Amino acid sequence: MSAENTGTTSGTTPTDGDVHPVDARPTPLRLWAFGAQHVAVMYTGCVAVPLVFGAAVGLDTATIGLLIAADLLVAGFITIVQSLGLSRLFGARLPVVAGASFTAVTPMIAIQGEYGMPAVYGAMLAAGVFGMLVAWPFARLVRFFPPVVRGTAVTIIGLSLVGKAIGLIAGDDPDDPDYAAPDKLALAAGVIVLIVVLTRFARGFLAQTVVLVGLLAGTGAAVFLGMTDFGSVAGAGWFGLPEPFPFGAPEFPLAAVASMCVVMLVIFAESTAYLMAVGDMTGRPVSRADLARGLAADGLSGAVAGAATSFPDTVFAQNVSLVRMTGVRSRFTTAAAGVLLVTLGLMPKLAETVASLPGPVIGAVSLVMFTMVTITGIRTLGAVEYDGTHNGLIVALALGTGMIPVVAPTLYDGFPSWFRIIAGGAISSAVIVAFVLNLFFHHLTAPRTKERV
Template sequence: MEGINTKLERVMSEPVRTLLIYALQHIAAMCAGAIAVPIILGGALSLPQEEIQFLVNATLMVSGVGTMIQTLGIGKKFGSRLLMIEGVSFAGVAALTSVASAYNGVDPRLGISIMFGATMISGVFTMIFAPVVGKMLKFFPNLVSGTVVTCMGLSLLPVAIRWIGGGNTASPSFGSFDNLILAGFTLIVILLTQKLSKGFIGNIAILIGLLLGTLVATVFGMADFSAVSTAKIINLNVPFYFGIPKFEISAVLSLILVQMVIMTDATGNQINLMDISNQELSKERLTAGLRGHGLSSFIGGIFNSFPQSLFGQNVGVVALTGKSNRYVGFTAGLLLLTVSIFPKLTALLTSIPYPVLGGAGIIMFGMVAANGIKRLGTVEYNGNRNLVIVATSLGMALIPISVPQIFNNFSPWANILFKSPITLGALTVVILNIIFNELGKNKKMEVSNG
């Protein structure tokens, strides 16, 4: 066994035990977001609790497979070979919930089969469309990419704030002093660890904060581990557990639109990660990452899960720790795959209290925004309209963050598009950059040369 570990360490450039700890930090950061979608959709279909738990474990399994595809790659066509964590996307919840509402009480299994069929087709669409997005990299200079990444961070921060309050805004205990103090304690632990420790301990500050926060919550009766005792010991995910997938045109078109939103998000995440990792920005790597993401969604439809996405909170973890070794991601994928087989482990991970996650989320999501601001700091603002472009784009992105109800009168497809702060901000900055900086560029060069 020692010989195998030595070979692995040589390939992965890290001791195996270190990779495991870093990987656990990434899993703890993304777990709450990963399991929320199957719980929401399973509830919308009024599925029994046992089948909702099955969906949760299936989601973690697909997340593990998708993460391994991204980090290791399949040939040169699939996977970015960056420390990316795949997980089920919130962007598809609205579209999938509309399918659920149509079949809830009528035939929930038909409804979920339609969801999985649409997920598969949307994954195929993403794989086909990925090269088109890859060729658009020239439209993502620092002005554009910095704005998009900043929008990503801003769009994630409200999630952390809801977690700080307790997760459910309708709960009477939301925003209680106990929740706020627990979140503040977690935040302070992470900051103190960063301040007082260097090297390995400093790099796992998020994990230390989550562990100590959960420990304090347990002591004061704010953590609920009852799901661990009731969960099954072993659960095996099999293809088409709910039946053969069905293909309904409206559901398929809705998820194709959702995938276009997700690809915008994924493009920003990849550009951010390549920057943090000091990797060259290339359309080939971007295309391979998007293809890998599409393949993950296709596999998700087969193995009882939903459209996948690249998780922004994990980009925040990479930015905070400075650890961008892709084998950390591969190890996280392997652990997710393992955890998905044992529901009791899943229940343990999902028992981390929301305020604890919120305290960590403030830093993780804030780091995403900070990296966008850092990139914007390299942009030239004198003698041009770049400041106007950034200001307008950030303002547009803040509309759905601040008042999402403003788009309630829009059609469903427009709602999917405009309720995404990342998509709205990205479209604005790309269009304005073309108008102000690209159009007429050749004429200006000719005049200056003449």
């Protein structure tokens, strides 16, 4: 029986029987193994943000490398804060991992094109301060994020990320002769089959590390098949510290700051959904204070990222799914993941090693994790009352709107930049529609009573 079903965390040191599984401390071997597994499933998604942003704004490889190092360092720091807490102001103290949010990429690209790089990070710094200031008031709005809104948000996050997993497996350019090559697809399928078999038959520690085992086995197979390239590892340094403000002193154009503040609010909505979901699955419901501290940590990530040339962080979807999949609920395992991320950020050679893991292997694992995210959202939507309400319409319109940028990514190209910032992202558009429609049907207008038959 898994730890999720028994209500205990397997492999923890003897503790008082009243200690909640979230606060249980695993043995050192399990602690670092579970932490490494968390890093493995989120690493590619985390570094994809600086890779996509850097390529879009025309940065050279060396500069993108600096962004990646800063990205890992900030993600690790915020993960530790979220897991263990920082004073009474920051950190949800739950088993969550923070990572760079894709929600910020589109507006950052737009700001760079309009105002330049100093404005990108000036706006981010300002938005981070804004986030820390409004985190506690925002947490008071939790009643406006019932299961119909939270479930829709989590579901669209999972659905919108599936394409990124497929891109890792098959490639992003259909015109590339190596696109969707049979060996890539076979390797990815093999990793997924291994995870399925281990999930069905493995027990104990092995059952809780199936994703890590799949990554290691898939990488071994890729080495045997000649599908790996670790050549860049040799040229990477052993130690490096991100340079603050490498693009010059930050600038604060009003429009750029306003757009990044909107992004911060969307990140808050995203993190709210995940923190509530983690609270439900771990058996530790999230209080208003817990939520406020978690959101304040998101704001802190924006402020730190603005200075360190990184990206604002949010609770990472695939790690939430990993908690559900393995049943390991200890927040100390995600704190260990944070320590590993900081180490990777300070040691470019290790970071380059992890970054060189074969795409089909990472993509296969990501596909499992992202679809598990969708299942988490569907489970939340399963608690929604649909009969005699308008909740079905809320979910339908929000999901439909959210999928528009996924299936027709160029649809909004002719619209003003402020509109593209809001509607051009699957997550932001779906969350806004669900939130507004929930307000309209359940808070701003009198509910319609059921008709008697």
